[in-house]
Amino acid sequence: MGILLNNAPYDNDPWVHYLNQYLPDIPVFVYPDVPDVKAVKYAATWDHPAGDFERYPNLRAILHLGAGMDLIDAQPTLPDVPIVRLVDPEVGLDMAQFALYWTLHFQRNFEQYRTLARDSRWDRLDYINSKRYNVAVVGLGLIGTQIAQTIASNRFKVLGWSRRSQILEGVTNLNGEDGLKRALEHADVVINCLPLNDNTHHFFDSEKLAWLKQGANIINISRGGVFDDTALIDGLNNGRIGAAALDVFAVEPLPEDHVYWQMPNVFVTPHMSGATYARSACRTLADNIERLEAGEDPFPIYIPKSKQS
The missing domain is CATH 3.40.50.720 (NAD(P)-binding Rossmann-like Domain)
Incomplete structure (x- = not known):
């Protein structure tokens, strides 16, 4: 089991640090360095390449690294897994x-x-x-x-x-x-x-x-x-x-x-009204992964445009 991380175009290092701190037993794979696509269980991403989520057959949830969901809605296809907004x-x-x-x-x-x-x-x-x-x-x-x-x-x-x-x-x-x-x-x-x-x-x-x-x-x-x-x-x-x-x-x-x-x-101002802090955001990510591992629903779940009826 592992976490796919892609905070592109921003720095991944602090996210790796805090995810390792909060979830020490789960390896973090920084995109595109993913040694085994079958090992990816959770994807924590921001501006992720179109269609890439489909490569991970054991993916259980997409944890978006922001509150705005327009990048998710821009994805041409998405796997049938929960998509979770980041509410820090x-x-x-x-x-x-x-x-x-x-x-x-x-x-x-x-x-x-x-x-x-x-x-x-x-x-x-x-x-x-x-x-x-x-x-x-x-x-x-x-x-x-x-x-x-x-x-x-x-x-x-x-x-x-x-x-x-x-x-x-x-x-x-x-x-x-x-x-x-x-x-x-x-x-x-x-x-x-x-x-x-x-x-x-x-x-x-x-x-x-x-x-x-x-x-x-x-x-x-x-x-x-x-x-x-x-x-x-x-x-x-x-x-x-x-x-x-x-x-x-x-x-x-x-x-x-x-x-x-x-x-x-x-x-x-340069889109700085609400900076995302890796420390607190990773705590929120870890809480949601722990909910999923316990069979509970993450929060809050987002229904992407492509799946809205």
Whole structure:
């Protein structure tokens, strides 16, 4: 029995170290150095070559090394085994703190203060108290839920939208198109937490961005393709959108000649809102492998696009 590891294009060494620490009796094979394909029982992978999973006849589960599942959905074929998302509490905390930072940045006018400081100006700016500052969190999966609850716990007025009705304490829960329109019309900040799939590609198009209140701000921490870049740029240029903190993009790394780099009301970060830590992530992987070895279900299981009815 062994674990196939492929964290491409990132470093595998820390993952090998912690998997060996948490599961000392299970060998780890770093792709493509797999001495015996029959020995692979679990695959812990990120951007894995298309079709390679089919090579391992004794594979029992695919443990994806991230919360976003677009790379899994891009696989042309997948074996009939459980596919497990990586839900690392430390990553969720990082992403919630990232979202909270930018919410505070916009609410308290910190960018305007930076501009004033350059001119040595001692001016105080009015701002909206957090209890009246509306933050719309769009997408209430595991990460979106943690973000909504974190921001609500800091006394912001949080509007949480999902396709299906949910109940989160301290959050105004909305669903359906009418609920989305209400959330966007009232939001001072919109935080996108939707996954990227066929239903959410360019979800935020010109029609939905036109629902925003004048000067609303955007925080995108899920996937760049959820926004129509042309519509987002238009909104930023015409003032419908005040500013955008963008951590994810349709093409990554963001090309050097992309207009986002030059826009004064766009804040670019290099997909770092929730770094994956090998130490804590491998603990989660080990827990799921131990569940499988005990005949229990891993958590959370993901149904890929190719297998959705």
